[in-house]
Amino acid sequence: MEQKENRKKEIIHFFGQLPVESLYTAGIAGERFLLGLKEGKFLANYCPDCDFVFLPPKLYCEFCFRELKEEDLKEIENKGILLSYTFTHIDTNGNRLENPIIVGVIKMNGTDTGFVHKLLNKIEDIEIGMEVEAVFAPKERRRGSINDIVGFQRID
Amino acid sequence: MRRRVCIVGVGMTPLKALSPEVSYKEMMFEVANKAYNDCGINPRKDVDTFICCSEDYIEGTSIFDEYVPDQLGGALKQVHTIPSDGLFGVCAGILQILTGEFKIAVIEAHAKSSNILTPDGVHMCALDPIYIRPLNVNPIFIAGLEYNSFLYNHLFTKEDCAEVVVKNKKNALKNPYACYGANLTIEDVLNSFPISYPLNELEISSYADGACVVVLASEEVAKDLKKKPIYIDGFSFIQGSPNLEVRSWDFPRATEEAGKRAYEMAGINNPNREIDFCEIDDTYSYKELQHAIALNLNETIINPSGGSLGMGYIYEGTGLMRLIMAVLQLRGEAGSFQVRINNDLPRKAVVQSWRGIPTENSCVLVLSRE
Structure with a gap:
């Protein structure tokens, strides 16, 4: 009986948050890249030792550890190939979404990296290997952020 | 021959979806006691170094290393934490023992997942804050992108991945430490909710609560302890790139590299022939297939414990719990889920862990018994 009583006791816990x-x-490289987006441009850079083009650009090559020069940033064309995609049916809190968010990895022409961003087409129109281009927000709404790109869309 | 470090004691709680009756400290105390009893040591006298694997965000407490010594018997002793999977802590313990300055090391990792009210928030804060986090998409999209790329570039189907779930959840039914065992069909998996195409809900390991402690010792000390030691013949811990843009989306490069190094150290030339079974990361269904290929283990017995899919996912404790499962197998203490090779106990095993999205890391251990 005593044991039963004990089991009925409330299990105490406390609520808390990490307010950070x-x-x-x-x-340096990130700012140049983001200000480039504000102008509707993609700026990439090149490691001559590794023959590798980074987008977004870096001030160093992570493969050979060479320093890359800020002045070597080059504009690349707004066109690429879709390497992979997914459509996500939950939001950032884990709640189900009515309309999934589509995300893709895009290899922009002239680069060796996979740029991650949203895709704007309908699911049925998306396939790996398709050609895509970035759609930029209207100029007055750009503020030097990754969200200056609204997303990527198929080029037919 | 190179000096080897041994696993001499293990302790673990059976995993549970909820554990409101105990605090994480009490959970750690319980498993530490089990592990110390397993090898017959007194932590206050015999242990030289304690390593806990924990992440402040997951604990909900910053500067968490402050909170770990007392419940392990490590107060006023040499203690530190590593914010990574438990196997990274094992590697740190091995290296400390190999210096010759430490004889016995204790490694701990745990999770009270049921106390984390916003697990997606933890992963959101792990995303690159400039290029990825502002997209405001649940980080599970990274697994969806990897999975889709894997199916596109390799000869595997969605059914093959669903079969991993069916196998692991079935294995878990025999494992008393597991909490997500089930008898499922491939159709059940394929028809479960599509979280992030092609990844369905049943292909994702579910969170659990649990704690693990592993005791390591130098070979000289190990021979005088209670149980026959399990030898760590090879180990490697590899960190990939944090930058999603340089990743290989269809292949786990860090696991391949960690495997090569650990095999070389252990003198393993043909893993598929020489390794009897493995406990490898299956946080998501496709990950087991990826890791098996990267480690050349696709023809061995994979995840007889039921893996994370069947046992549950305990964050930084996940690698350590898989190591404990492998130790029980090699000792012949796995009971209802014991692996036998031609009626004999297995002799060699591989354990591998991955810290989950958005990381690209991997830790590999090669184990053997006398």
């Missing part, structure tokens, strides 16, 4: 806010510095 941060600033994130884009950095």
Whole structure:
């Protein structure tokens, strides 16, 4: 009987949060890239030792550890190939979404990286290997952010 | 011959979806006691170094290393935490013992997943804050992109991946430590909710609560302890790139590299022939297939414990729990889920872990018994 009584006791826990806010510095290469997006341009850079083009650009090559020069940033064309895609049916809190968000990995022409962003086409119109281009937000709404690109769409 | 470090003691709680009756500290105390009893040591006298694998965000407490010594018997002793999977802690313990300055090391990892009210928030904060997080998409999209690329570039189908779920959940039914065992069909898996195409709900390991402790010792000390030691013949821990744009989307490069290094150290030339069974990461269905190929283990017995899909996912404890499952097998203590090779106990095993999205890392251990 005593044991039963014990089991009825409330199990106590306490609610809490981690209230942390941060600033994130884009950095030298990051800032050039993001300001490029504001102008509707993609800026990439090249490691001559590895023959590798980075998008977004970096101030160093992670393969050979060579320093890459800020002045070597080059504009690349707004066109690429879709390497993979997914459509996600849950939001950032894990709740189900009525309309899934479609995300893709795009190898922009002239680069060796896979750029990750949203896709704007309908699911049935998306396939790996299709040619895509970025759709930029109207100029007055761009603020030097990855979201200056609304998403990528198929080029027919 | 190179000096080897041994696993001499293990302790683990059976995993549970909820554990409101105990605090994480009490859970750690329980498994530490089990592990110390397993090898017959006194932590206050015999242990030289304690390593806990924990992540502040998952604990809900910052500067978490402050909170780990007392419940392990490590107060006023040499203690540190590593914010990564438990197997990375094992590697740190091995290296400390190999210096010759430490004889016995204790490695701990745990999760009270049921206390984490916003698990997606933890993963959101792990995304690159400038290029990826502002897209405001649930981080599970990374697994969807990997999975789709894997199916596109390799000769595997969605059914092959669903079969991994069916197999692991069935294996878990025999494992008393597991909490998500089930008898499912491939259709059940394929018809479950599409979380992030092509990844369905049943292809994702479910969170669980549990704690694990592993005791390591130098070979000289191990021979005088209670149980026959399990030898760590090879180990490697590899960190890939945090930058999604340089990833290989269809192949786990870090696992392949960690496997090569661990095999070389252990003198393994043909893993498929020489390894009797493996416990490898299956956080998502396709991951087991990817890791099996990367480690050349696709023809061995894979995840007889039921893996994370069948046992449950306990964050940083996941690798450690798989190591404990492998140790039980090699000792012949796995009971209802014991693997036998031609009526004999297995002799060699591989254990591998991955820290989950958005990471590209991997840790591999090669184990053997006398």
